Amino acid sequence: xxxxKDLRDRIRSLKNTQQITKAMKQxxxxxxxxxxxxxxxxxxxxxxxxxxxxxxxxxASRIDNPFMNPGKAGAPSGVILMTSDKGLAxxxxxxxxxxxxxxxxxxxxxxxxxxxxxxxNAVRRWGLGDRPAWPLNAPSKLQTAHEVARQVAADxxxxxIGDITLISSKHVSMMSQRPEVRRLVPIERKTAAPKxxxxxxWVEIPPSAEFVLSKLLPKYLEFTIFSAMLETDAAxxxxxxxxxxxxxENAGKLIDxxxxxxxxxxxxAITKELLEIVSGAEALTGT
Amino acid sequence: xxxxxxxxxxxxxxxxxxxxxVIAVTTEGEEGILxxxxxxLAALKPxxxxxxxVENGASRRLELATGDGFMQALPDRVTVLVDRAVxxxxxxxxxxxxxxxxxxxxxxxxFARAKLQLTGHH
Numbered sequence: 001x002x003x004x005k006d007l008r009d010r011i012r013s014l015k016n017t018q019q020i021t022k023a024m025k026q027x028x029x030x031x032x033x034x035x036x037x038x039x040x041x042x043x044x045x046x047x048x049x050x051x052x053x054x055x056x057x058x059x060a061s062r063i064d065n066p067f068m069n070p071g072k073a074g075a076p077s078g079v080i081l082m083t084s085d086k087g088l089a090x091x092x093x094x095x096x097x098x099x100x101x102x103x104x105x106x107x108x109x110x111x112x113x114x115x116x117x118x119x120x121n122a123v124r125r126w127g128l129g130d131r132p133a134w135p136l137n138a139p140s141k142l143q144t145a146h147e148v149a150r151q152v153a154a155d156x157x158x159x160x161i162g163d164i165t166l167i168s169s170k171h172v173s174m175m176s177q178r179p180e181v182r183r184l185v186p187i188e189r190k191t192a193a194p195k196x197x198x199x200x201x202w203v204e205i206p207p208s209a210e211f212v213l214s215k216l217l218p219k220y221l222e223f224t225i226f227s228a229m230l231e232t233d234a235a236x237x238x239x240x241x242x243x244x245x246x247x248x249e250n251a252g253k254l255i256d257x258x259x260x261x262x263x264x265x266x267x268x269a270i271t272k273e274l275l276e277i278v279s280g281a282e283a284l285t286g287t
Numbered sequence: 288x289x290x291x292x293x294x295x296x297x298x299x300x301x302x303x304x305x306x307x308x309v310i311a312v313t314t315e316g317e318e319g320i321l322x323x324x325x326x327x328l329a330a331l332k333p334x335x336x337x338x339x340x341v342e343n344g345a346s347r348r349l350e351l352a353t354g355d356g357f358m359q360a361l362p363d364r365v366t367v368l369v370d371r372a373v374x375x376x377x378x379x380x381x382x383x384x385x386x387x388x389x390x391x392x393x394x395x396x397x398f399a400r401a402k403l404q405l406t407g408h409h
Contacts, residue, residue, distance in 0.1 A: 038298075041298060041299045041300070042297050042298070044293070044295045044300045045295045045296065045297045045368060048293070048295055048359070048366045048368050049357075049368060051359070051366075052328060052357055052359050052366075052368070055326075055328060055359070056328065059328075142297055142298065142370070142371075202325075202326065203326040203327065203328055204325060204326065204327045204328070205327070205328045205329065206313065206314075206315045206329055207314070207315055211314070211330070212328060212329060212330050212357070215314075215330040215355075215357070216330070216357060219355075219357075223297060226297055227297075
């Protein structure tokens with residue numbers, strides 16, 4: 001049985017751990033609010049962009065944009081793997097990474113692009129060498145999204161990759177985050193134009209619908225990556241909040257158990273000492 | 288007469304309100320939109336976005352330097368999407384000149400020129 005001193009030391013160290021996890025939980029709670037606010041701020045843009053795309057596709061008589069046609073046959077799938085930069089969020093990152101591994105096996109190989117330091121490390125562990133990598137939390141997420149989109153779009157048009165697929169976390173709720181695999185390019189007509197409210201009739205699109213579409217589709221790709229980054233951010237802090245909450249609770253439980261063990265040990269020592277004294281006295285008076 | 292006008296960037300909703308006139312630089316040149324314009328959709332280049340907006344019954348001029356974007360006009364509303372937008376107060380002329388000198392990306396250079404144009408330093 002551990003001595004009282006050992007137990008006391010363990011309790012003290014657990015209390016320190018608990019304080020750290022509690023602080024991290026509070027920080028995560030504050031940051032998730034900010035991340036969700038950023039997501040909300042991006043919504044008007046998303047709505048307007050979707051609507052314009054819908055109008056364009058409805059108007060264009062014939063769409064011959066590389067982003068809407070199947071990629072080069074036989075070219076590997078291009079995967080953007082997106083995780084957070086930091087850990088301490090339970091299985092948040094490993095879930096996404098496992099999903100990517102599964103996808104890679106299904107496709108028998110894929111070209112990877114990583115956003116987030118954890119994703120970059122995972123790809124290095126797979127022995128794929130240095131693939132293009134960006135951190136999730138750069139000073140400007142928009143700039144990062146722009147660079148990622150430009151790189152994958154260039155590789156897609158040059159035929160190095162046959163499609164563009166995004167694997168990232170979906171922020172389902174505060175309690176649940178789930179990895180999600182999304183095909184970004186080629187864009188399906190259906191996903192691009194979900195609800196057609198009927199044609200608006202004649203729309204003036206200078207110089208041509210084709211041209212504006214060729215500008216809009218890369219922007220659409222860029223913005224989708226940007227909003228996935230915002231979502232990963234929010235989901236990460238939610239996962240971290242949950243993980244730190246559990247850690248704090250577990251530390252509390254352990255502290256309770258150890259405190260009882262320590263009290264027992266202390267009481268046992270006192271009882272033992274008393275017994276020794278009493279039996280010593282008995283021995284003296286008895287004879 | 289006014290038309291509901293919305294100016295948004297991915298980071299935020301920059302302006303939402305009523306406008307009498309919206310002028311933006313499309314890839315084909317400047318385009319002015321008045322209320323009840325026929326359906327129109329164009330890509331924008333970095334440049335100046337100007338609008339006469341009406342706030343609390345008073346007309347005011349809105350002027351911004353904007354990056355790449357799109358403008359959609361419908362008879363009942365005008366929507367402008369831009370990568371980024373800055374007002375006159377937000378432009379640091381010396382810094383922008385440096386940006387322009389260093390810019391390798393033509394879009395970044397064009398945006399820097401638009402910012403200088405906004406301050407009248409081009």
